[in-house]
Amino acid sequence: MPGPDQQGMEYGMFTNPVQGEQRSLYQELVQVNRKLEQKVQELNRAQQRLMEYRKVFECTGDLIYVFDRDYRYLMANEAYRDCRKSLFPDLIGRTLPEVIGTDTFARVKPQIDACFAGNELSYEDSHHYVDKGTRDLLVTFSPVFEGERVERVACLIKDVSERKHLEEQLRQSQKMEAIGTLAGGIAHDFNNILTVIAGYASLIQINGEESEAAAMAGEILFSVERAAEMTRSLLAFSRKQEVHLETVDLNLLVAELHKSLARLISEEIELVVRVSGGEVCCVADRGQLEQVLINLAVNARDAMPGGGTLEICTGIAELEDEEVAPGRYALITVSDNGTGMAKEVQERIFEPFFTTKEVGKGTGLGLSSSYGIIKQHNGAIRMHSECGTGTSFRVYLPLSGERPRVESDGSEGRLGAGSGTVLLAEDEETVRDMTRLLLERHGYQVLTARNGQEALELYRHNQGRVQVLLSDVIMPRMNGRELCEQVRQLAPGLPVIFMSGYPADVMSEKGLCGGGAYLQKPVKPEELLGALRRALCV
Template identity: 85%
Template sequence: MEYGMFTHPVQGEHRTLYQELVLVNRTLEQKVQELNRAQQRLMEYRKVFECTGDFIYVFDRDYRYLMANEAYRDSRKSLFPDLIGRTLPEVIGAETFARIKPQVDACFAGSEVSYEDSYHYLDKGKRDVLVTFSPVFDGDRVERVACLIKDVSERKLLEEQLRQSQKMEAIGTLAGGIAHDFNNILTVIAGYASLIQINGEESEAAGMAGEILLSVERAAEMTRSLLAFSRKQEVHLETVDLNRLVAELQKSLSRLISEDIELVVRIAGEELCCIADRGQLEQVLINLAVNARDAMPGGGILDIRTDTAELEGEDLPDGRYALITVSDNGTGMAKEVQERVFEPFFTTKEVGKGTGLGLSSCYGIIKKHNGALCMQSEPGAGTSFRIYLPLSGERPCRQREECEERLSAGSGTLLLVEDEETVRDMTRLLLERHGYRVMTARNGHEALELYRQNRERVQVLLSDVIMPRMNGRELCEQVRQLAPGLPVIFMSGYPADVMSEKGLCGGGAYLQKPVKPEDLLGALRRALGG
């Protein structure tokens, strides 16, 4: 038998009663199972309701609290140990309630309402929050409103960082275009200054031309620094004398800081040479000087000194390092600021006054140079940054006699392709002055036709990369079909990494504008096997 209360066969009306009891028993079991499932779901909902860090509460049409989760209750516990039964104006204050009442009333009218606001957390301070009021219907009427308050400060920070990175990408694109045009101008200035030097020999004009060339080199380094700051830029490593770098940068830094700040520069007595990108190291010092200036709004002392240091047990390998120290006696930094000072996009400056990229880019540059950037600061006592760089046994090799040798006369015939008339005319004049025979073309099509007519004479193709209709790489491919072994030298105002990404400078040597005359002549001699 299916039902245990019967001990003998069931017949007639007893069978009918038995069947009804079995049906009732099964129904009861189903109801119990449904109740257990409902209680389980209720417990799960309760866990979510209580365990979330978001604030959740429910109130009725009298704006009276019906329930609130633990996170919200804890936020109000100092004032109201028991929220349930109290009204919103009583708990959040009449002024705040008056500000949010239009949104609450819109929700009671049947609409879900979301808006951004701020909330002062007891443990986290002022934070950005997203407030959502959701209607709870009883039939066709909204009887209750559920409120969810979510902390969105981290999301807003990420959004701001994304906007900043998009700005930097736009700056990178703009900087690339500016660099191209500016480097063409610098190429012309450098070329004519070099010709003045050659024609004037030891005259006063030749000395002035030398100063022009130094200014051109400085401008070119500033352009590279701009590109390095705003986009991925290849590192141009050379042997750099840090004493000379700091001394030459002193005049620029004096103009950068305000008149009420005294700049003190102290150079080490011994030579400090490192393998580094000169432009990027200058960028680091400029950024540190700008930060020091901003930390001394009422004036002060900016102290920059070079020295050596013996490191042991630090992040760097033990040994002797070059040391550049940049110190100020400004406002200093609190401990919580110091912990985040090298984070990208972190800034203590007001909106519009800083990107939060200065110190983070400095940190990245020094790390790429296998060095370390350390900081010491005390509120009200100033800040000191120490730059450690590996010393090199090499010395800068830019001696006058080497430059004269590289500027010596050559011989050979080359095809010069350049769409900028001023660059084309200057380069032709410079090369002819040094013994080369030069044929010129304004674009790729003209150059290809000129080469077909003079293929037996042309020994080197010297071409700009970005040109209308046919770029330098396409011209190179066309010419190489006629003369597979012809040496090709590319020139461009864009950096080499940009050219490589676009696939525009394959198949030849590469010179980035502004091209120094000695670099151009050296490349030609190598191409001609001299």
């Protein structure tokens, strides 16, 4: 144990005022040290966050820079420096007019001044880069406040070219969908009109026999068929329906189109057709292939406003191509000696809605639809053009080892007079009157109804007389399918023939044409009469 003197000395150490003050200072020093350590930790965290922000600032592909009220650069990220091809020391301290040019600065200065007034704003712009070409940009100016005053402005420039491209693709897709919907409605109404034209032309032929009027009626019927094929081609392109392939002799196809194409082009253009010495048979949808030739002829005509020569040739050629299997193909060549096309136009010629024609003189659908049709046929279309010397399109289609099927001339429907009573349900008055007249001229008795409900009442009152139901599909109050179901409850075996301006696959998708034969308008008179004969013979 310590002695008395030592105990007193220890006691005095704790009670001595001077020593007590030292201890208080020591404790304060410990607290200050702790606060200092906290500050250092906060500083380290702040530095870490600053480094992270710096990484984001430098690593982003967006262009970012900051400038003060004198329009001098305070900082700029690597993407912006690379865009301006400037080293960091050479950019900082310079003014915006020096770097971006006085003209560009004058154009964006109102937006910058609005930002210095405290407003954040964005706008779309474009810029031509040496290595990337013209790009679409979204420019955002954000104010940086110090107190209530904006001392700096941060600018963010985002490249939105890809987004704009996707948006444009979406708009084009929506346009195509709208065209498909519009084409369906137009086809229905237009095919009703063509049905009336074809019916009356057929009656003129029957009444006129070998007269000049009968010959003219034959030309009308030929034009009706071409118009019907064009409508079906438009539907096929807009709805991307499957093509109906058959063996087609290109020599006969071109020869049959010769007269129509001659009328389509101007008198100042000479049409020259050169067909191969032997058969050139391919697998194709005849109507769509005719539409391709019409599209190419129209483009050639427009490329020769002062006249020239349009040449169409057929043949067989070898094709080595990455898009299709190599080998021998049936070939159609459509050439003109018109204005030709520049390289930049050639690169976009098959794009939907792209056209070099004036507003109102072109939709930009002709060549794109032709390209789509040929691709659906597992073929290829190639183009060669030079400014001032003309353009040549070469269409390659798979060869067929079979001969074309010989179509019936429709005499079956015209042989002799028919007999029996037909219940005709058709809401279009002109189609109803023409069909009634056509059938009556061929020996049938006809009961007519303006809609499905009226037709059902007529059938109930004439059940013993009616031998066949001939009905449009789309009608008010009761459609053709509903009419068929109601009539079949009364007479299960009654023959039913449907007619519509819409294609059969569209009606099937909607469930509107089950339970009977189907004729798509415009219906050739011989097809209608033949269908009636077959129905009544069952």
